[in-house]
Amino acid sequence: MNVEQAMDKLKSEGYKYTDKRFDMLTLFSDEGRYLAAKDVLESLQVKYDGMSFDTIYRNLSVFTDLGILEATELDGEKRFRFSCDTNDHHHHLICLECGKTKHIHHCPMEAAVSEQGFQVTGHKFEVYGYCEQCQ
């Protein structure tokens, strides 16, 4: 998925084109890492003067609902990243400093769970630390 495809998806679902949505998606596409709402605001308010959290949050929510972004939560803060190819199930190494990620192509679910009577609906495997630049 790239920015154009994401905007197409928006339109096909009845959402309108706006420069701010385009710029938000471009930001996520360019960065390719987890960003918090405040990171998005910081980036966009350079260009848009009155830009506030409301629009950010509302659009993040729209994007996530449409599967354009994927979300995780760290230290009570939601973070979002451009959705990776969903056909390729994987997990992330996440840098606690800059939010950059690396893929982990090993999913522990296969080996881990042999529980009877527990209906699994989801799982989370994340490794935290510091990337080469941030150490």
Next chain:
Amino acid sequence: MNVEQAMDKLKSEGYKYTDKRFDMLTLFSDEGRYLAAKDVLESLQVKYDGMSFDTIYRNLSVFTDLGILEATELDGEKRFRFSCDTNDHHHHLICLECGKTKHIHHCPMEAAVSEQGFQVTGHKFEVYGYCEQCQ
């Protein structure tokens, strides 16, 4: 670790004995599952009329600092459970309804991470779903 050992630890670290602390620890010991602050309040305010979140949060913080409780975060809410034996590294199946947990004795870290240049400081592997009773 049991309640008595936990209270001893508190004393040895210079913290005082209070009924509320004892009851909080007893609750966590009895339940043996993840509880949110509001769950603790709900349980203790039956016995203590003016009981408020302040004490809960402050003591949860103390307990966690001393390693008596372990914490995780789910849906923007901190949850705590009586610390399992720390010698036995493991992860949890967590019921999204009642918070009950089962241990997963397989840790994915060994198999997963062969990244160069990434300094790993922590990891999280949790499986979510519904236990037999809550399905």
Next chain:
DNA sequence: CTCCGTGCAAAGCGTTTGCACGGCG
């Protein structure tokens, strides 16, 4: 012209903190 997207403001939720008092040691 009709809604959707937006900014503004205020509220929401879980959590944290300053203060003064009361109780443990």
Next chain:
DNA sequence: CGCCGTGCAAACGCTTTGCACGGAG
């Protein structure tokens, strides 16, 4: 009798929501 633990109240950070206006289609 000193200091820690507590309740009260207020503030906090992040997020969500009601409202009215302006811009996309």
